[in-house]
Amino acid sequence: MKIKVLASGSKGNCALILCDKTNFIIDMGISYLTLKRSIEELSLTFSSFTGILITHNHADHVKGLSALIKYTDLPVLIPKEMYDGLKDKVPQDRCQFIDNIFKINDVEIELLHTSHDAPYSVGYIISYQNRSIAYITDTGYINRKLLQKMLKKDAYIIESNHDETMLMDGPYPRFLKERVISDHGHLSNRTTAKYLKNLVGDNTKYIILAHLSEQNNTEELALQALEEEHISKDINVLVAHQREESPLIEV
Numbered sequence: 506m507k508i509k510v511l512a513s514g515s516k517g518n519c520a521l522i523l524c525d526k527t528n529f530i531i532d533m534g535i536s537y538l539t540l541k542r543s544i545e546e547l548s549l550t551f552s553s554f555t556g557i558l559i560t561h562n563h564a565d566h567v568k569g570l571s572a573l574i575k576y577t578d579l580p581v582l583i584p585k586e587m588y589d590g591l592k593d594k595v596p597q598d599r600c601q602f603i604d605n606i607f608k609i610n611d612v613e614i615e616l617l618h619t620s621h622d623a624p625y626s627v628g629y630i631i632s633y634q635n636r637s638i639a640y641i642t643d644t645g646y647i648n649r650k651l652l653q654k655m656l657k658k659d660a661y662i663i664e665s666n667h668d669e670t671m672l673m674d675g676p677y678p679r680f681l682k683e684r685v686i687s688d689h690g691h692l693s694n695r696t697t698a699k700y701l702k703n704l705v706g707d708n709t710k711y712i713i714l715a716h717l718s719e720q721n722n723t724e725e726l727a728l729q730a731l732e733e734e735h736i737s738k739d740i741n742v743l744v745a746h747q748r749e750e751s752p753l754i755e756v
Contacts, residue, residue: 506636507755508660511535511543513715514747518566518642520662521547524633527610530557530579531629531640534565537572543750551577555609556601558582560619561626561643562590570594584616590624617651619644622689630654636756638662639704642716645688647700657706659756662745665698665714665730666691667721675721685721694722694730702734710756712736715745 507523517534521544528549533540544550557579560566571594573579581595585602588595606615617628621643628641628651639655641647642664647655655661672682672693684690692700701712714727724744731742745751 506631506633506638506659507753508638508662508711508713508751509543509547509753510662510713510715510745510751511540512747512750513642513745514717514719515565516747517568518560518716519569520640522631522638522640523547524612524631527612527633528554529582529612529631530554532560532566533557533570533573534568536569537576540569540573547753551579554579556580556582558614558629559587559591560628561621561623562587563623563643566643567591567594574599584625584627587625587627615654617641617647617654619651620646620648620688622684622687630658638756644692645686645690646692646696652700652704655704657704657708659708660711660713660754661701661704661709662713662715663697663701664692664716665694665722665727666716667693667718668723668726669693669695671723671726672718672721677720685718691716691718694727697727698730698734698736701731701736705737705740709737709740711754712740712742713745713751713754714742717744717746719747 509521511519518532520531522529613632615630619626638660640662
């Protein structure tokens with residue numbers, strides 16, 4: 506299983522999950538041409554992909570979806586409850602409604618129901634050939650039930666949105682600060698690090714910190730939070746960026 510984050514942040518999000526012949530795009534918050542160029546650089550085409558998974562309907566995750574639908578035949582794989590928030594971008598006949606746990610070929614996908622100020626939002630656990638990754642961004646917290654499902658994965662792509670001090674001392678208006686730190690907002694560096702301390706296992710190879718705020722965070726602070734929780738030094742830690750693709754990693 507291979508992972509590549511093409512963009513991550515408040516201006517656009519998109520990632521690729523490659524499982525041999527069963528490949529997925531997660532979110533479409535970038536332009537069609539940017540995505541096309543990126544997958545061609547991997548010697549792939551849109552016909553190489555099985556479908557696109559969507560986490561929620563905020564613009565930074567779906568603003569390129571209409572163009573993708575127009576120029577490709579890819580199905581949009583979403584829970585039925587998410588469709589009302591996307592119907593202005595996706596005709597219903599282009600959707601495949603998915604269950605909480607479903608399989609496509611040899612790939613199993615389980616939804617992680619997140620807490621965010623969107624009509625319906627999810628993360629994913631994607632498993633293939635005894636490898637499993639957890640993908641979770643845009644959530645104010647992760648409940649115990651989901652944490653149990655996320656234990657000891659081979660890789661984590663997880664939000665580390667803000668440093669709490671930078672946020673509260675920063676330029677955002679009060680209502681926006683309260684939104685970010687609420688249970689329907691975003692995970693802070695400190696909260697994510699505490700979650701990861703209890704999630705990672707002996708088989709965990711990678712952590713990708715995602716959706717860092719450009720206003721209220723730095724890469725150094727996000728990494729420092731992990732160091733303070735003594736996350737294993739045997740785990741490769743990467744930071745996903747808004748304007749720079751991550752390397753292609755394999756678990």
